[in-house]
Amino acid sequence: MFVTTCLNMYYEETTSKGPINIWVHFLRFLFICSQFHLISGYSNRDRALQLMSHYPLIDGHNDLALQLRIHHSNNLSQIDLNHIDKVATDISRLRAGHVQTQVFAAYVVCGAQQKDAVRLTLEQLDVIRRMCTEYQDFELVTSVQEIIESQERDKIACLISIEGGHSIDSSLPALRMFYQLGVRSMSLTHSCNTPWAESSSHLYNAFLNRESSLTHFGKAVVNEMNRLGMIVDLSHTSWGTALAVLNYSKAPVIFSHSSSFSICNHSRNVPDYLLRELKKNQGLIMVNFYSPFVACSDKGNVSHVADHFDHIRSVIGAESIGIGGDFDGGESFPQGLEDVSKYPAIIQELLRRNWTENELSGVLRRNFLRVFEEVEKVRDQLITQKPSEVHIPLEQVKNPCRLELRRPKFSSNAERRSLNLLFLTSVLLLSIAF
Numbered sequence: 001m002f003v004t005t006c007l008n009m010y011y012e013e014t015t016s017k018g019p020i021n022i023w024v025h026f027l028r029f030l031f032i033c034s035q036f037h038l039i040s041g042y043s044n045r046d047r048a049l050q051l052m053s054h055y056p057l058i059d060g061h062n063d064l065a066l067q068l069r070i071h072h073s074n075n076l077s078q079i080d081l082n083h084i085d086k087v088a089t090d091i092s093r094l095r096a097g098h099v100q101t102q103v104f105a106a107y108v109v110c111g112a113q114q115k116d117a118v119r120l121t122l123e124q125l126d127v128i129r130r131m132c133t134e135y136q137d138f139e140l141v142t143s144v145q146e147i148i149e150s151q152e153r154d155k156i157a158c159l160i161s162i163e164g165g166h167s168i169d170s171s172l173p174a175l176r177m178f179y180q181l182g183v184r185s186m187s188l189t190h191s192c193n194t195p196w197a198e199s200s201s202h203l204y205n206a207f208l209n210r211e212s213s214l215t216h217f218g219k220a221v222v223n224e225m226n227r228l229g230m231i232v233d234l235s236h237t238s239w240g241t242a243l244a245v246l247n248y249s250k251a252p253v254i255f256s257h258s259s260s261f262s263i264c265n266h267s268r269n270v271p272d273y274l275l276r277e278l279k280k281n282q283g284l285i286m287v288n289f290y291s292p293f294v295a296c297s298d299k300g301n302v303s304h305v306a307d308h309f310d311h312i313r314s315v316i317g318a319e320s321i322g323i324g325g326d327f328d329g330g331e332s333f334p335q336g337l338e339d340v341s342k343y344p345a346i347i348q349e350l351l352r353r354n355w356t357e358n359e360l361s362g363v364l365r366r367n368f369l370r371v372f373e374e375v376e377k378v379r380d381q382l383i384t385q386k387p388s389e390v391h392i393p394l395e396q397v398k399n400p401c402r403l404e405l406r407r408p409k410f411s412s413n414a415e416r417r418s419l420n421l422l423f424l425t426s427v428l429l430l431s432i433a434f
């Protein structure tokens with residue numbers, strides 16, 4: 001854009017001056033460019049802002065809903081979403097950061113697994129749906145077409161994801177009902193294993209031993225997500241699970257908020273061999289900004305984050321990269337990237353590192369739209385497939401609170417006889433009473 005503007009100015013300046021030597025042309029061109037730079041201050045910052053006004057960001061992961069629960073018990077009436085204290089996300093800062101589509105995560109802690117994870121997830125979906133329908137700036141979206149239309153209407157689109165497969169309590173009907181509520185993406189695990197997929201974290205030891213990284217039921221979950229048109233998210237899964245899904249999924253998948261393991265050796269990041277598999281799958285890695293993942297310490301800066309972009313581009317190309325800031329999912333964010341208003345800073349830095357505007361328009365927006373569109377295409381191809389009736393075997397769930405709603409079975413004749421006796425006694429007592 002800078003060069004184009006310089007050329008225009010140069011053309012206007014020289015057309016009236018008749019034929020001149022090529023070197024004079026060149027020197028005059030350099031002089032006009034430097035003058036233009038000084039006068040207009042048309043810096044990488046300006047280029048970043050201009051690029052983002054044409055290609056506003058689609059960000060892959062944000063945990064504002066979690067903070068609304070922690071600080072405000074999801075009572076939206078107590079706050080003004082235009083300006084919220086103690087968090088990194090609100091409407092005014094999303095606008096300042098040129099965020100046009102935000103994937104909001106419905107996340108519930110792993111401690112809720114085998115307990116009330118489904119209820120808590122419903123409550124998080126409720127608060128996201130409320131904030132995205134009660135404020136004029138927001139708009140709930142569920143498809144590529146709706147994202148494009150919301151940009152035309154100058155809205156901030158809210159796309160809903162579920163963070164952690166424990167939210168579906170090993171139930172495909174629950175997954176389908178979440179889809180009906182607008183969920184269009186789910187990460188298969190958070191920091192806990194599920195009975196059917198492994199986490200990258202060893203924080204919880206439940207469901208450690210299983211026959212594979214992605215069980216028969218885990219494959220049924222991936223199939224059902226492909227059939228529904230829900231994006232499979234591999235952030236937080238183990239590398240074994242990620243590889244199994246990359247080889248199994250019919251649709252492209254994403255890492256919604258993960259960075260490069262080669263740059264920072266954290267288990268939440270993605271090693272190069274998995275990046276290459278992701279490339280074959282035509283999926284997307286959306287770079288996470290959280291300091292412990294980008295700088296392997298609490299003290300990150302913009303340059304640390306840009307190093308991840310550079311490395312991933314060198315392995316699989318810019319067309320496989322997006323942005324998943326992970327704001328409000330943790331405390332330590334890099335200096336210069338402290339909240340959602342700061343996104344232009346990373347685009348500015350990548351421009352300085354000679355990323356092209358075409359590459360960056362992909363990173364900001366087009367790459368995610370391509371992947372989501374492909375996920376929708378796979379859904380359309382599977383239109384004749386019926387909803388899956390695969391059930392997880394109870395012995396794999398190992399949850400004493402899980403009920404099987406069937407007619408009660410009597411385990412022994414003795415039990416049946418004692419129930420008959422109870423019934424006869426009740427009849428006898430009632431007939432005496434009346």
Ligand SMILES: [Zn+2]
Pocket residue numbers: 163236257329
């Ligand atoms: Zn996360």
